[in-house]
Amino acid sequence: MNFGENIGTGFSNLRANKLRSALTILAIIIGVMAIMGLWSILQGLQNNVEQQLAILGSNTFQVQKTPALQMGRLDRKYRNRKNVTVEHALAIRDKASAVKLVGPEDWQFGVTVKYEDKKTNPNVQLAGGTPEFAENNGYFVAEGRFITNNDVDRARRVIILGKDVVKKVFPYGNPLGKWVRVDADRYEVVGLLEEQGAIFGESQDNQVVIPLTTFQNVYGKNRSINITVQAWSADDMERAIEQTVAILRVERKVPPGEPNDFEIWSSKTFIDTFNNIARIIKMAAIGIVSIALIVAGIGIMNIMLVSIRERTREIGIRKAVGAKRRDILSQFLTEAVILCAAGGIIGIALGIGVAELLAATTPLRAAIPIVPAFLALLFSSAVGLFFGIYPATKAARLDPIESLRYE
Amino acid sequence: MLIDIENIEKLYELGATHVHAIRGISLSIENNEYLSIMGPSGSGKSTLMNILGCLDTPTKGTYLFRGEAIQDMNDDQLAAIRNREIGFVFQTFNLLPRANALHNVELPLVYDGTPARERKQRAVEALEAVGLADRAHHRPSEMSGGERQRVAIARALVNNPSLILADEPTGNLDSKTGEEIMKIFEKIHGQGNTIILVTHEKYIAAYSQRAIHLLDGKIEREERIEDSQKT
Numbered sequence A: 001m002n003f004g005e006n007i008g009t010g011f012s013n014l015r016a017n018k019l020r021s022a023l024t025i026l027a028i029i030i031g032v033m034a035i036m037g038l039w040s041i042l043q044g045l046q047n048n049v050e051q052q053l054a055i056l057g058s059n060t061f062q063v064q065k066t067p068a069l070q071m072g073r074l075d076r077k078y079r080n081r082k083n084v085t086v087e088h089a090l091a092i093r094d095k096a097s098a099v100k101l102v103g104p105e106d107w108q109f110g111v112t113v114k115y116e117d118k119k120t121n122p123n124v125q126l127a128g129g130t131p132e133f134a135e136n137n138g139y140f141v142a143e144g145r146f147i148t149n150n151d152v153d154r155a156r157r158v159i160i161l162g163k164d165v166v167k168k169v170f171p172y173g174n175p176l177g178k179w180v181r182v183d184a185d186r187y188e189v190v191g192l193l194e195e196q197g198a199i200f201g202e203s204q205d206n207q208v209v210i211p212l213t214t215f216q217n218v219y220g221k222n223r224s225i226n227i228t229v230q231a232w233s234a235d236d237m238e239r240a241i242e243q244t245v246a247i248l249r250v251e252r253k254v255p256p257g258e259p260n261d262f263e264i265w266s267s268k269t270f271i272d273t274f275n276n277i278a279r280i281i282k283m284a285a286i287g288i289v290s291i292a293l294i295v296a297g298i299g300i301m302n303i304m305l306v307s308i309r310e311r312t313r314e315i316g317i318r319k320a321v322g323a324k325r326r327d328i329l330s331q332f333l334t335e336a337v338i339l340c341a342a343g344g345i346i347g348i349a350l351g352i353g354v355a356e357l358l359a360a361t362t363p364l365r366a367a368i369p370i371v372p373a374f375l376a377l378l379f380s381s382a383v384g385l386f387f388g389i390y391p392a393t394k395a396a397r398l399d400p401i402e403s404l405r406y407e
Numbered sequence B: 001m002l003i004d005i006e007n008i009e010k011l012y013e014l015g016a017t018h019v020h021a022i023r024g025i026s027l028s029i030e031n032n033e034y035l036s037i038m039g040p041s042g043s044g045k046s047t048l049m050n051i052l053g054c055l056d057t058p059t060k061g062t063y064l065f066r067g068e069a070i071q072d073m074n075d076d077q078l079a080a081i082r083n084r085e086i087g088f089v090f091q092t093f094n095l096l097p098r099a100n101a102l103h104n105v106e107l108p109l110v111y112d113g114t115p116a117r118e119r120k121q122r123a124v125e126a127l128e129a130v131g132l133a134d135r136a137h138h139r140p141s142e143m144s145g146g147e148r149q150r151v152a153i154a155r156a157l158v159n160n161p162s163l164i165l166a167d168e169p170t171g172n173l174d175s176k177t178g179e180e181i182m183k184i185f186e187k188i189h190g191q192g193n194t195i196i197l198v199t200h201e202k203y204i205a206a207y208s209q210r211a212i213h214l215l216d217g218k219i220e221r222e223e224r225i226e227d228s229q230k231t
């Protein structure tokens, strides 16, 4: 086989038919570009999720009534569950030996915080919590203090402000000691939180925290709460979860053999769930791109047949001077592979480019997917090889004399 | 003995119509002979030439090339013989349009696995032998007919074949250029090569030593060409 000759002819032929070559591999370019772009963004998201959730700590988990990630409407099965209550939290606190801290908390999304003529958009997240809230959620107080047991016991009207809220409502003065309004109710600012950054592109600083008891007075007690639980160490996580589950099953009177009527999730379960979804999306993308590549392959086969017809004389000349069947076969296979690999490379470059562009202009992140890039190159070359076989075999079998006579 | 064909026939079957292009030809050709094949159009010159050149196999009869039986060989075996033993020069030049002269001349060496460096060197030498060293990097479209045919001759020479076959090599050239080409063949013959030339022009055949005249796929007559006939 004459590798140099094949590659040389392949490239010169590609150059001689630039437009046709480009059109032929367009489907490959688009297919590879789409999957590389998608992959890059998904990988970026996954990295981001893992990074961000690592902040939450590997030794905390949450108890909730319903799953954290739920596609579509809440299932009736979940809605009909008993609420998670403060009593449950207290039971865990009393009985679970592997558990260090238990923080019952409740959330209200979309409140407005107001001070004098300044107010936030109605998109602030209001948490009702206990002193454990700060440590379990990885929050730190920058100024003033956090919620105390005393605040909780007396249902005091005190509030801790997140950084974004401070910027909006107190652009100049010191907020400590001031009274702000959250929707209709007034609270005294006793503490300010350190900047948290964003998780999934959503700011974690657009938050305010009040005592859980106060929260329940305002927003009602008949709501299901979240319980954040911190194990003594990462090694105690499994035991802490087991104990928590056992305690809750007793508290909530779940008959033996029945599944839990509550959800436990840690950053690990969240990452697992997210990775699962990402995997499904990737598989679907691979499926679609495979179809695109097959379509592309058929196009390539068609164009190769045309090209071989046009180059019948060339084939005749090569055979006349001694090219064997396998020489012609490898020449046209090489051409098909070069063509498709070129499509693959262009697609990879464009896909990564699009992902980087998205990453630069949106909160999305991009990761350069090296293994998928290699696979994309491999598969597009394989498409060339596979769909090149039929035309190349046809070329290899041409009769030299008839080829030389061909006009 | 270089070539020994015995009673060969060639039958083309195109559906219902049969064309009996060669109807029993026997012929022996010695090393360093210069033979011309003459005859009217359709008499079977090219068909015979293709068989002698191992591009095609006879339907019947035997063909010994340096003692090897050609008639039973498969495609790839024939390709190997062509590559090693035979150089072709065609009426229509048959050069690769996208390759330059050097690469066109190299082509037979590509298929016998000659390393690139040696290939290039031998191609340059072959181009020098036909007086085209300065055109090595020109494409066929940038050359005159005579130059193209000289590139084709260089290609036919480059693998030091036992036999050079030329099918009406001057047919597409004006008579002056044609004579230049014939001078080159004369020189090659002088260096010990065997040449078979197809032509229907007497003054071209006059360059050879022996002429066979075909008619309807048979040898009608054979003549020795005396030096006195040469121009």
Ligand SMILES: Nc1ncnc2c1ncn2[C@@H]1O[C@H](COP(=O)(O)OP(=O)(O)O)[C@@H](O)[C@H]1O
Pocket: B012, B013, B014, B019, B020, B021, B039, B040, B041, B042, B043, B044, B045, B046, B047, B048
């Ligand atoms: N591939 C072919 N199929 C059918 N008939 C052919 C083929 N090649 C040549 N012939 C026929 O064989 C006869 C001899 O052709 P050819 O050898 O080309 O003659 P010449 O070269 O003397 O003009 C002609 O009648 C021609 O039509």
Ligand SMILES: [Mg+2]
Pocket: B045, B046, B047
């Ligand atoms: Mg002819």
